[in-house]
Amino acid sequence: MAEAQQGPRARYRERTRAEIKEAALRQLADGGxxxxxxxxxxxxxxLxxxxxxxxxxxxDDLLHALIRxxxxxxxxxxxxxxxxSVTASQSPRERLHALxxxxxxWAVGEPHRYLLIQGAPVPGYVAPADTLDRARAVLGPFLPVFAGGSPGSGVAPVVAQMRAWLDADPSVGGWVAEYAADADTVIAAVALAGALLAWAQLHGSVGLEAAGQFDGMGHGGDTLLDAQAGMLADAFGLE
Incomplete structure (x- = not known):
């Protein structure tokens, strides 16, 4: 609908930009x-x-577009x-496994795109500021999963640091509220700690798999990630 409202020149420009990005993705898939x-x-x-x-x-401008x-x-x-998960009324533990x-x-289906957004793609590259909100949108659905958790002593230091982060940066509280609207500061800190640790676990396991580091090893990436999610659910007392 939006494209139909544009003039012919604008539509041509958008189509050409899309074709350039498709060509760039083919190059990334072939050789990084x-x-x-x-x-x-x-x-x-x-051209x-x-x-x-x-x-x-x-x-870099093309990389900006691909990363966004x-x-x-x-x-x-x-x-x-x-x-x-919400429609199926899954428990928090089940939701964590599903997410x-x-x-x-997504990552192993398009590893060249996943690796593009995990770290600087080339030395000296600086991502545009708006990628922060986009990265938070990826992790956002994990926040309500952990909001009702009961974190154990092993993750308590992370929860404490997330509480300090909330106090220091109001934008973080706004991000949590977008996904866990009724969370007070204590619950928000727990949700943040869970999402942070989930991101670290996911990136560690999935990043290695996407980079081909599991090739020739005797396990499946899905089995490893499922075990990690289970341990994280245990650490936060998710039912």
């Missing part, structure tokens, strides 16, 4: 960020180098899994 070459993209599309720069100011899209797609996948599985499915 090191294979990303704007001149080759232009050649493959029948001159200067013509391509009318759509993206340079490599990756975060948005990951957030959509996690959000859809969260909605299914972890959705996170892994």
């Amino acid at each position: 960020v090191a294979a990303l070459a704007l001149t080759r993209i232009a050649k493959d599309m029948g 001159s180098g200067p013509a391509l720069y009318r759509y993206f100011a340079g490599r 899209d990756a975060y948005d797609d990951a957030a959509t996948a996690i959000g859809a899994a969260a909605a299914r 972890a599985a959705a996170y892994r499915a």
Whole structure:
């Protein structure tokens, strides 16, 4: 609908930008960020180098767009899994397993995109400020899962640091409230600690799998992640 409301020139521009991004993703899938070459993209599309720069100011501008899209797609996948879990009236423990599985499915399904958003894709690259909100959207559905938890002593130091973070940065409280609307400061700190530890567990396991580090080993990435989610649920007393 939005595209139909644009003029022909604007629609052509958006289609061309989309085609450039698709070509860039093919290069990333074939050889990682090191294979990303704007001149080759232009050649493959029948564009001159200067013509391509009318759509993206340079490599970093193209990376900005790819990273934004990756975060948005990951957030959509996690959000859809969260909605299914709520509809199915799953317990917090079951919801954690479902969200972890959705996170892994997206990442291993498109490892080149997952690796693009986990750390700086190239030395010296600085992601645009708006990627923070996009990253928080990926983790947001984990917050209500942990909001009703009863954290054990092993994770208490993390909860305490999250309480201090809430006090120091009001935007963090706003982020929690977006996903766990009734959480007071104590509950918000627990929710943040759970989401933070879930992110660390997910990135550790899924990142290794997406990078091919599990190849030739005797376990499945799904089995490992399921065990990690179970231990995290235990640490927060999730039923």
